Amino acid sequence: MTTEELILRLCAADGTSGDEEEAARAAAAAFPGCARTAADALGNLTAVLNPGAGPGGILLDAHLDKIGLAVTGVDENGFLRVAPCGGVDRRVLPGAPVTVRGREPLPGVVCCPPRPAGDEKLPAADRMAVDIGCPRETAERLVRPGDRVVFAAPPKRLLGTRISAPGLDDRAGVAALARCAQMLAERPPRRRVTFLCSTREEVGGQGAVTGAWSAAPELGIAVDVGFARQPGVPEEKSGTLGGGPMIGFAPVLDRQIGEALASLAEKLRIPYGRDVMGGETGTDSDVLAAARGGVRTGLVSIPLRYMHTPAEVADIRDVENTALLLAEYVRGAE
Amino acid sequence: MMARDWSLLERLCAARGVSGSEDGVRELILKEIRPYAEKIEVSPLGNILAFRRGEKRPATRLMLDAHMDEAGLIVTRVTKGGLLKFEPVGAVDRRALPGKSVTVGKDTPGVVGVRPVHLLERDEREKSVPLKDLYIDIGALSREEALERVRPGDAAAFAPFFRAGRGALMGKALGGRAGCALLIELMRAGMRYDTVFAFTVQGETGLAGAKTAAFSAAPEAAVVVGAAEAGDVPGAEKDRQFCRLGAGPAVPFLDRGTVYDRRYCRMAAEAARRAGVPCQPVRAARGNDAGAVHTSRAGVRTAAVLLPCRCPHSAAGLAAQSDYLAARGLVARLAEAIEERNVHKQPLC
Numbered sequence: 187m188t189t190e191e192l193i194l195r196l197c198a199a200d201g202t203s204g205d206e207e208e209a210a211r212a213a214a215a216a217f218p219g220c221a222r223t224a225a226d227a228l229g230n231l232t233a234v235l236n237p238g239a240g241p242g243g244i245l246l247d248a249h250l251d252k253i254g255l256a257v258t259g260v261d262e263n264g265f266l267r268v269a270p271c272g273g274v275d276r277r278v279l280p281g282a283p284v285t286v287r288g289r290e291p292l293p294g295v296v297c298c299p300p301r302p303a304g305d306e307k308l309p310a311a312d313r314m315a316v317d318i319g320c321p322r323e324t325a326e327r328l329v330r331p332g333d334r335v336v337f338a339a340p341p342k343r344l345l346g347t348r349i350s351a352p353g354l355d356d357r358a359g360v361a362a363l364a365r366c367a368q369m370l371a372e373r374p375p376r377r378r379v380t381f382l383c384s385t386r387e388e389v390g391g392q393g394a395v396t397g398a399w400s401a402a403p404e405l406g407i408a409v410d411v412g413f414a415r416q417p418g419v420p421e422e423k424s425g426t427l428g429g430g431p432m433i434g435f436a437p438v439l440d441r442q443i444g445e446a447l448a449s450l451a452e453k454l455r456i457p458y459g460r461d462v463m464g465g466e467t468g469t470d471s472d473v474l475a476a477a478r479g480g481v482r483t484g485l486v487s488i489p490l491r492y493m494h495t496p497a498e499v500a501d502i503r504d505v506e507n508t509a510l511l512l513a514e515y516v517r518g519a520e
Numbered sequence: 521m522m523a524r525d526w527s528l529l530e531r532l533c534a535a536r537g538v539s540g541s542e543d544g545v546r547e548l549i550l551k552e553i554r555p556y557a558e559k560i561e562v563s564p565l566g567n568i569l570a571f572r573r574g575e576k577r578p579a580t581r582l583m584l585d586a587h588m589d590e591a592g593l594i595v596t597r598v599t600k601g602g603l604l605k606f607e608p609v610g611a612v613d614r615r616a617l618p619g620k621s622v623t624v625g626k627d628t629p630g631v632v633g634v635r636p637v638h639l640l641e642r643d644e645r646e647k648s649v650p651l652k653d654l655y656i657d658i659g660a661l662s663r664e665e666a667l668e669r670v671r672p673g674d675a676a677a678f679a680p681f682f683r684a685g686r687g688a689l690m691g692k693a694l695g696g697r698a699g700c701a702l703l704i705e706l707m708r709a710g711m712r713y714d715t716v717f718a719f720t721v722q723g724e725t726g727l728a729g730a731k732t733a734a735f736s737a738a739p740e741a742a743v744v745v746g747a748a749e750a751g752d753v754p755g756a757e758k759d760r761q762f763c764r765l766g767a768g769p770a771v772p773f774l775d776r777g778t779v780y781d782r783r784y785c786r787m788a789a790e791a792a793r794r795a796g797v798p799c800q801p802v803r804a805a806r807g808n809d810a811g812a813v814h815t816s817r818a819g820v821r822t823a824a825v826l827l828p829c830r831c832p833h834s835a836a837g838l839a840a841q842s843d844y845l846a847a848r849g850l851v852a853r854l855a856e857a858i859e860e861r862n863v864h865k866q867p868l869c
Binding site: 315346 | 599601603613615616618619620621628629630631632633634635636637638639645646647648649653655657658659660661665666669679681683685686687688689690749751752753754755756757760765805830831834835836837838840
């Protein structure tokens with residue numbers, strides 16, 4: 187399977203925060219070289235390379251969940267009322283084709299009520315409704331509160347090595363972990379390497395909290411997505427699509443890991459960027475660092491445009507280069 | 521009951537046809553109607569005029585009209601970074617653009633990009649995105665790379681989307697294409713009287729298609745088949761709720777472009793009663809092809825039968841299967857009622 191196929195397959199899997207089972211199943215198949223894979227109480231998928239190598243080792247993390255909506259109820263006319271599940275961008279909701287994960291997958295559209303011209307205010311997501319075109323009785327039979335709603339935009343190839351799919355945040359990171367595991371399996375390191383595909387990152391990172399506790403690593407690296415350059419995004423806050431992994435520097439991150447990753451990228455002639463943040467990073471690395479008695483933690487981000495919309499765009503080369511950088515880092519850390 | 525086959529409508533909704541670039545949908549319609557028309561003509565602007573011979577000659581020459589084009593976008597400029605700036609074509613709902621998938625030109629996929637929500641000020645997060653801040657991303661990293669596939673002037677349509685089930689229809693360009701499907705089905709079924717079928721271009725922009733189609737066909741009467749925006753959704757203001765789904769086709773007596781023929785409005789209600797289907801007399805918000813048809817030459821008595829459709833100018837409109845079927849029954853009856861009587865001899869009411 188090519189990296190592109192891997193990413194698109196992972197993106198096609200369902201899996202909003204707190205409901206990641208399908209994504210975990212899709213990801214489990216992508217770590218064939220690992221000794222065991224297991225799902226824990228919070229739904230984390232853990233794949234371990236060299237489980238016999240003793241405790242500790244390195245933890246690589248990427249989150250399984252993607253943003254979506256959760257059904258809160260059915261109104262008197264059969265419209266579904268919803269609440270955001272993760273940081274949903276209300277600006278992309280009106281008129282969006284969606285799939286409601288009810289008793290069976292149901293097509294729907296987020297309502298776009300007629301409005302007088304010039305009215306630019308958008309209601310919050312929990313004031314919007316999803317239209318599945320059914321009367322109340324049918325809707326109530328098919329959909330229960332808590333059922334999830336996901337964007338129905340199919341994953342697709344764009345020009346060159348660019349792809350677009352809802353959920354590239356962070357399935358692109360999961361793909362990088364899987365590719366890294368495959369690279370390491372060819373020439374296994376002696377240390378224990380734990381790949382943690384964590385849950386609930388978009389609602390607080392609870393999966394990474396428990397996953398890191400269980401793995402009890404000596405060192406951790408989170409792999410997530412970062413802002414890629416696009417109009418309106420300041421240069422100092424972004425990487426470049428195709429410009430390679432963005433290596434994180436922030437108070438919560440370990441400076442030495444960051445510098446080691448940067449010099450390794452130089453050595454391997456992998457393009458990269460330095461991604462500097464003032465405090466916490468808003469990724470799983472924040473909770474990895476604070477696991478147990480503290481874990482030295484790094485962050486590598488894959489440049490992504492239009493984060494948290496169904497139009498997310500990434501470059502396959504960045505995923506592949508991230509995997510390569512991580513694999514070489516793990517080998518070098520022995 | 522066997523599920524009805526909606527594949528014709530699905531093909532029509534999937535076809536490309538932003539106003540002024542209707543070739544994709546035109547080819548499809550030509551292919552679909554060829555076996556059923558005695559004469560087919562494609563006009564200089566791209567309208568299809570098809571003559572369907574009936575069992576009898578009509579007392580009033582009738583044209584059935586549906587527009588084939590869809591609202592969308594047109595590429596105006598390619599930026600240095602390879603992004604496509606655009607202008608809307610037709611009444612595309614700009615609130616429904618951010619984050620949507622589109623097809624540029626014949627087959628270049630793209631997405632409408634917006635700034636990440638994380639980097640916005642609070643008031644920006646709560647407002648729809650101004651058009652000037654939107655663009656299409658086809659994955660090009662430079663102007664040169666983009667220009668290999670796309671030129672300014674290329675149209676962009678919402679990505680194909682269609683679902684039919686549980687009594688509902690959802691689709692890209694659903695409203696207009698439902699009108700086309702309905703006309704094609706009537707041609708297939710056969711007509712009692714000779715009838716002209718017009719599939720027009722530019723129905724979403726300036727009605728140049730309908731105007732020239734009506735001139736060329738020179739009918740005495742016309743029935744325009746299309747869609748009306750339904751306002752029966754949460755959050756709609758009371759005065760924007762023109763019609764609703766499931767209550768039958770909308771028969772407008774007034775809209776932005778037309779004051780409809782009173783007698784034909786009544787005939788439409790009567791035709792619905794005879795066909796055993798409901799219908800909704802409405803004041804519609806927007807105009808349609810009728811605006812150009814009814815003032816053609818010395819005037820054409822015109823009625824419209826519209827499918828109530830939610831979100832009609834977005835990536836996915838939504839309509840009721842029952843309304844479509846009712847509209848078909850109503851149009852067939854209304855056409856006969858108009859054609860069997862001489863329009864010039866009808867008493868004033």
